[in-house]
Amino acid sequence: MTPTPSPSPTVAVVGFSSATYTAIEAGAPVTITISRTGDLDSDVAVSYRTSSTTASARDYTGANGTVVFSPGETAKTFTIQAFRDGDQQDETIDLTLSDLTGNAVFGHETAVLTVMDIDGVVH
Numbered sequence: 001m002t003p004t005p006s007p008s009p010t011v012a013v014v015g016f017s018s019a020t021y022t023a024i025e026a027g028a029p030v031t032i033t034i035s036r037t038g039d040l041d042s043d044v045a046v047s048y049r050t051s052s053t054t055a056s057a058r059d060y061t062g063a064n065g066t067v068v069f070s071p072g073e074t075a076k077t078f079t080i081q082a083f084r085d086g087d088q089q090d091e092t093i094d095l096t097l098s099d100l101t102g103n104a105v106f107g108h109e110t111a112v113l114t115v116m117d118i119d120g121v122v123h
Ligand SMILES: [Ca+2]
Pocket: 025, 084, 085, 086, 087, 088, 089, 117, 118, 119, 120
């Protein structure tokens, strides 16, 4: 008798590589990675965007766009640059994924980038 294949349906898991990131104000741009694990055989697209309730728009270079994982691809990146703003407090930037298409589910759908303040540092 023919063994019945037991299909184990795999899906891609797409999300930020971490739930938290850290950048230093006026430091090097921070690279944010969107990773894809699980099913690597299909095309998967996802959109990303940055927003913030504590940092104003001129405090960092926001990013938004759509990335497409081709078969075999496991990581996509974008960068954010935080600027010195004169405020003496750490600020956070929210990273959000949306519009996931293809055979995929979300991992870390959101993440938080903390920008470490340098204005309040006592030298
Ligand atoms: Ca500051």
